Amino acid sequence: MNAITLRLRQEPVVALEAEVITPDRFAEMSHEEICSSIVYHGKRQLRLDEFFDVDGERSDQLILHGDLHRVRHLGRAMTRGSLTAHGDVGMHLGAHMKAGQIEVFGNASDWVGAEMSGGKIHVHGHAGQQVGAAYRGSLAGMKGGLIIIDGSAGIEVGMRMRRGTIVIGGPAKDFVGLQMKGGTIVLRDGAEIRAGAWMQRGTIISLKPLDMMPTFARSGLQNPTFISVYSSLLKPHGCELPNDAAAGGYLRYAGDRAVPGKGEILVWQEHSANEAY
Amino acid sequence: MLRITGGTVYDPANGIDGEVKDLYIADGRFSSKFETGRTIDATGLVIMPGGVDVHTHVAGGSINFARAMTPEDHRRTQAFIRSKTRRSGLGGMAPTTFATGYLYAGMGWTTVNEAAVPVLSARHTHEELRDIPIVDKSSLVLMANNEIILDLLEEGEDERAKHILAWHIWAAKSYGVKAVNPGGVASWKYGNDAKHLTSKIDGYDHVTPGTIITKFAKMIDELGIPHPLHLHCNNLGAPGNVETTLETMRHLEGSRAHFAHLQYHAYGGDDWGNMRSEAAQLADYFNAHPNMTTDAGAVLFGDTVTITADGPWQHLLYKLTGRKWGNLDVENETGCGIVPYTYRPSNLVNAVQWAVGLELLLLINDPWRVFLSTDHPNGACFWRYPEIIQLLMCSDYRNECMANLPPNIKNKISLPEIDREYTLYEIATITSAGPSRALGLPQKGDLGIGKDADLVIYHQDHDIARMFGHPRYVFKGGEIVIEEGDIRETPDGREYLVQPSYDPEIDKFLRPLFEDRYCMSFENYPVEMERIERSQIQDCVTLGGEGE
Incomplete structure (x- = not known):
C-alpha cells in the first residue's frame, strides 16, 4: 500500500478547516473521492484539490508537504495509520486522536493532541499553547497516548489531562499541568511560572529547576523506581530521564494544596548543586 | 378555518378520555362550527392539548450565566442552522432563546412559566422571553428574600408589605410570586443558611422562614394572584429534609400553595450515605391536603447544569463536586448559584433522586395536582420529558432502568413496589390540563369551545419516548407550527401578566429606600409596559370571599 501524498499548492488565505485529512477517511477513498473531499476555507466549502495536489489513493499512510500553518484539524480523531507533515501545521493537530502516529517536521500550533486518548504525536519543532489539553468546558484533556515536542511549548501544557504522557524538549510557558488530573508531563528544559497550578493528581517531572508555587509542599529528595521504568520506555523516543542516585535525585513537591490535590512535581537536582540534601 | 377529523381526543379539562371527535378551529380558538378551510385527517392519531410547563428556567440572568x-x-450538541423559518441557535443543557422555543414546540409544549426572576433582572428576562418563539410565556418574581419586605415583616407591617409585594409583581411585569429558600438566601449573604422553619435569619430578630412562608401565602391569596405562592422550600437537596417539607406544608394549611420540584425535598436519612426516599410519606400527606399542587422536579441520568436562586445550596454542591461554580448576589433581592452537574446511575444519591421523582409522580394519586417537570435544567433538560413519560407509562421499562441502579439502593426507595402505569388521559392531565389550572390560565390545556387552539397530534406508538418526542402536528393558536418533525411557522407567543391593585402612595415609601440602597434609580427599576410584546393581563381572582 503506497502512501498518499498531499502537496500544498495554494496557501489558504484564512484558516482551512481540514478535518477530512485523516488516515481513516482516505484509507477507503479513491483518488477522485479524496480530491473532491470538502474543506472549509473560512466559511466557504471547497474541494480539497483546490489547495492540494493529491497523489495516491486508498492508503492510511498520509504524507503532507508545504506550509500548513493555516491548515487545522489534521488527523482529527484518527484511529489508525500515520500522518507525516513536512512543514509547519495549524491548530488542533491530532485532536481527539485514538490511535496511529503523527510526525511533524516543523512547528505545530495550539491544541496539539487536545483530548486525545491514544496514539503518538511527535513534533520536531515548537508547539503552541494547550498541548494535550481539555477544550473549554470539558472535564478532561488528554486521556492516553504520547506527545513529544522537541522544541518549546506555550501555556497550559496538559491542562486537565487525565492520563498519557507529554514530553516537552524545550522550555514551556506558564501553567504547565493546570488542573491536571493524572498522567505525566516531562519538562526537559523547565518551564515558566505556576507549573502544576490546581493539579489534583499526576506527575510533572522537570529536569531543570522550577519556580514553584507556594501551595506546593517540599517532601524530600527521592529517586523513585518508576523513573527508571519511564526512562526505558521513553528511550526509543529519544528521551532519557536521569536516575543515577550517585549523581543526584528528584526534589519532590506535593500539591496543589490550594485544591487540595495529590499531585507531585519532581525536579531533578544534581548532588553538587544543593549540598543541603 | 381548520378542521381536524377522526382523531382520538384526550381532553381532561372536559373529561374526554380517548373519544374520536372532530375539532374545529377559527381565529386561533376552538370553534363549534366549520364552514370552509383545510381539513386534517387525524384518523388513528392521538390528540392532546398543548403541553404547559409550570416550572422551568429558560430566560434571564441565571440561565444566561449557565450558557456561558x-x-x-x-x-457536542444539536445546532439549529438558520433557515427561512427559523433562527440559528443551540440545544443542549441550557438552550439559547430561539432554540428553546423550537425544542419546546417540537415536542408539543405551547406554554412555559419561567419560575425565577429577580426584579433587577426582569427587564433582561422579558427581552429573552420575547426571543423565545412559538410558546406563550409567563414569569414569577423572586420575593421571599427581598430585604425591603423582610424588614416590613420584621416590624409587623404586614399590610404595607402586601402593597409592596403587589408593587413589585407589577414592577417586574410578572405573573406570580416565587419564594426560594425563604430567609435562607438572605442569610447566605452572611455566609449562612436557614434550613428549618424556625431558623434564625441573619439580620433579623423576629422573622423566621416559617413566618415568611405563611405571610407570603396569605398576601398572595389576598391579592388574588391567579397562581398561588410558588415555593422552593428550605433545606433543598439535603438528607432528612422531608421533615422541613412536611413542616412547611403544615404551615400552609388553609392557603393555596404550589410546591416546586418536590423531588428535591423528599429525602430521609441524616447523611449522604444513608439518604433514602421519603416520597411515600410526603405523598400521603399531600394526598390528604387538596390546597396544594406540586411539580415533580424529576431527575434523569446524564449531564446538566443546575441553576437556582438558592445560593447556599449551590455552594455546597460545588464543594461536593469540585465542578465550576457561579455565584450572583442580586443586591437586596436574592442570590443565585450555578454548578454544572452529571447525574450518574452508579451514584447512590443520584439513583435515589431519580427514583424519588418518579415515586412522587406515581404515588400522588390526583394527576390534577402533580405536574411533569424536571425543574429544567436542574434535574434534566426539558427536551427529555418524553423519557419521563415513558417511565411513567411503562412499568416494564421502569424495571429495566432500575436494574442499572447500585444494589445497595434496596430499602432506600419504594419504586420497585409501585406498578402504577399512567394512561394517556393522565399524561394529558399532568402535562397540560393540570398545570394550566394551577397557573390560573383557563384558556390553556383545554380543547373546549372558545379556548386557545394549542394542541398536539401524536402517532400511536408502542415506543412512548418516540411518540412524545416526535409529534405529527403541533398547533399553536390555531396555526400549524410543527408538521412531520419540521418547523413550519414560528409565530411569537404571548406573555401573561397580572396587575394586582396596590396603594399608589406606596411609591413615596419606596423611593427613599431605593435612593438609599439600590444601584439603580427608582424610575429605572420597573419594567415598562412597552418592553413586553404581545402582553396579556390575566384578571386577579377572588378566593373564599376574601381578597380584592
Missing part, C-alpha cells in the same frame, strides 16, 4: 459556563455544548 457550558461552552462544551457548542461542540
